Amino acid sequence: MEQSTTNLQDNVQIFKSVCRICHGGCGAILHVKDGRVIKVTGNPESPLSKGWMCIKGLHTPEIANHPDRLKEPLKRKGRRSGGEWEKISWEHALDEIALKVDAIRKESGAESIALGQGTGRHHYMHTVRFANALGTPNWYEPGLAQCFIPRITVSNLTYGGFVVGDYYGITPPKCILFWGHNPLVSGPDGELSIVVKRALNKGAVGIAVDPRRSETAKKCSLWLPVRPGTDAALALAMINVIINEEIYDKEFVRQWTFGFEELKKHIIPFTPEWAEAITQVPARDIVKASRVYALNKPAILEWGLGLEQSPNSLQTVRSIAILRALTGNIDIPGADIFGMNIIKGYPTLKDKLPEGMLKKRLGAEDYKLLGGWRAFMPSAHIPTLFKAMRTGEPYRIRALLIFGNNPLTTVANSREVYESLKKLDLLVVTDLFMTPTAAIADYVLPAAFWTEAEQVIGYPLVAENVVMAQVKASETGKCRQDEWIMDELSQRLKLPDSEKTLKDVMDYQLSPLGITYQELKEKVYVYPSHVYKKYEKKGFRTPSKKVEFYCRQLEKMGYDPLPSYKEPPESPLQSPELLAEFPYVLTTGSRRLEFFHSEHRQIKSLRSRRPDPQAEIHPETAARHGIKHGDRVKISSPRGSICLKALITEDIRPDVINVEHGWWFPEKPGPDYGVWESNANVLTNNAPPYDPAFGTYQLRGLLCRIEKND
Secondary structure (H helix, E strand, O other): OOOOOOOOOOOOEEEEEEOOOOOOOOEEEEEEEOOEEEEEEEOOOOOOOOOOOOHHHHOHHHHHOOOOOOOOOEEEEOOOOOOEEEEOOHHHHHHHHHHHHHHHHHHHOHHHEEEEEOOOOOOHHHHHHHHHHHOOOOEEOOHHHHOOHHHHHHHHHHOOOOEEEOOOOOOOOOEEEEEOOOOOOOOOOOOHHHHHHHHHHOOOEEEEEOOEOOOOHHHOOEEEOOOOOOHHHHHHHHHHHHHHOOOOOHHHHHHHEEOHHHHHHHOOOOOHHHHHHHHOOOHHHHHHHHHHHHHOOOEEEEEOHHHHOOOOHHHHHHHHHHHHHHOOOEOOOOOEEEOOOOOOOOOOOHHHOOHHHHOOOOOOOOOHHHHOOOOOOOOOOHHHHHHHHHHOOOOOOOEEEEEOOOHHHHOOOHHHHHHHHHOOOEEEEEEOOOOOOHHHOOEEEEEOOHHHOOEEEEEOOOOOOEEEEEOOOOOOOOOEOHHHHHHHHHHHOOOOOOOOOHHHHHHHHHHHHOOOHHHHHHHOEEOOOOOOOOHHHHOOOOOOOOEEOOOHHHHHOOOOOOOOOOOOOOOOOOOHHHOOOOOEEEEEEEOOOOOEOOEOOOOHHHHOOOOOOEEEEOHHHHHHOOOOOOOEEEEEEOOEEEEEEEEEOOOEOOOEEEEEOOOOOOOOOOOOOOOOOOOHHHOOOOOOOOOOOOOOOOOOOEEEEEEEOO
8 A cells, every 4th residue: 555645636635644633543544735634534445444433533624723723832921820822933932941941950950840741642752752861750641550551561561561452363353351441432542443343243242341331331242330449359250260160271371371370379269259249240240251251262351441540550450461361362363462563662762861860750669660660661650740849849840841731631639730730830731722731831832733743653552563654744823743842842952862853763663664754654554464372482571481470570579479459448348437428439531432531622513412521320329319311410529529411321330420531611711711610530539549559549439429400
């Protein structure tokens, strides 16, 4: 397949690219006229999405050309959050920001400057590169302790690499276990929706573990409505059943695993009946799900971020990861497979970070798998980082440069986040639109949209089975790619490797393929044949060369080498004193196809499909409080209260209330833009106890109450 740029009679150019409206990899065909994207369709030649695109991707032109896009650099006039801005040139903005960053660095050390970013788009790894070159150990991204990275890290420790579902091979899966994952709607890796749907339609047996009967759960044969935050107990019971009934893959376990006898002894007390008392999933259903998953091979296990949002994050993910290996569903056709990893890792300049700075990384000493030597992407601990902004302890964070993140809606305990940001000497936000976070900044820089940026995309993330070119096809105002902004600041600050361009970096990544970024643009995709059972040649990339049920690396770091269950700190069982005032279990973070985290609330075509934030409530709960469908309700937790519309549904546990996240209202006056009205993170908690390895705080399974908001 070749890239084509074709001039048609109406002067429309055609570009083949990859949609990055989320961090997925759907093939896209861009129709561009006079530098503006006017139409986007799916590319049927894409080896991943095969022509499919979600509603967000299809509405790319409306987003790219929206009149409210930031188009020029802005500098604050007057008091912070006063809403007065001065338009300035890029040279003016970058010169001033560089001077202020340099002054803070000289006065207080590079560690007093932090970088922040949102979910993994094109600039994700470049932020890490910029932080290391700048000499600061303190950068954050909410997902590093709460989304995806714990799954990657645990997979590396257990199997020696990350695995993804094999939907594209010649052998279809016979079973898919969806654990806290709703890919028909919420999978940020967009193309997963269509391949999952196809697999289920072809006869794969579906099992869903979710407190909600999600869109995906409705397609499944078995739904296990687990109490939020208790997934590890359920997984341990499934391990118990599979071992005791001897329905595990005996040959794989004998030849390719380490610590089976220790695991077998360890799980004796974790019976289905024990798990039923904790999870409230009937023991008979736990047994049934265990048998269906173990006996329908090959099987895929799709796991979601809800597993990583409790202070038992490490052991929850570990217990579920073990299920794959116990059943032998590792790197075989139609199961969970290792990636081909056909490109080089991003050159993050980690060797440029001074050695002494590692000890200054906030949270690194306490949370070794987040900020320490075994961390997949060593970063700062968010609650510790924001506390340092607010209190100056253990030292003061004076500056924060944000690239594509709106922490007032996407970081727990929004009120504390707000107080922290107000204490900064310098806040710079780079984004597509004005947001509640950008509104309190000192400088706001206009970012390029995905149609205006170029990058090498290896997909699935971490696996790199397919390599694609994200192509710059359009322009909006004076918007610039995030990587360009970082590189320009690097040059002004005379940082290491600042002479290297983004294209140098991309060509470095592609060097194993013997091509340049320009050549990748022409090819559009590189998609080699997959090799299965790679471990048969050199073993697994673990110290034992086997899958480690008993993880010696965790043991050396002081963590439990075998998985365990710990009740969430705020829950009906752990916090009975709160139950009288907060009798329901709160879960947050369920997704909508129209939105991505806090994005797209100003896009009319998308917002019209979901004009108001909603809370899902069971009919029994609604009747108890006199609430009808569509009523305004107030949800409260020990942290605060928000208002939403009631969505009465039997597709949720009676004791659980589900609240959508990411809400703010661009149509309302700034600087707040209604961020306190319906923002789920007003309710969430960022206080200890944290997961001992990742520093994860509790975002789900919290306690709340509900009342009609007359």
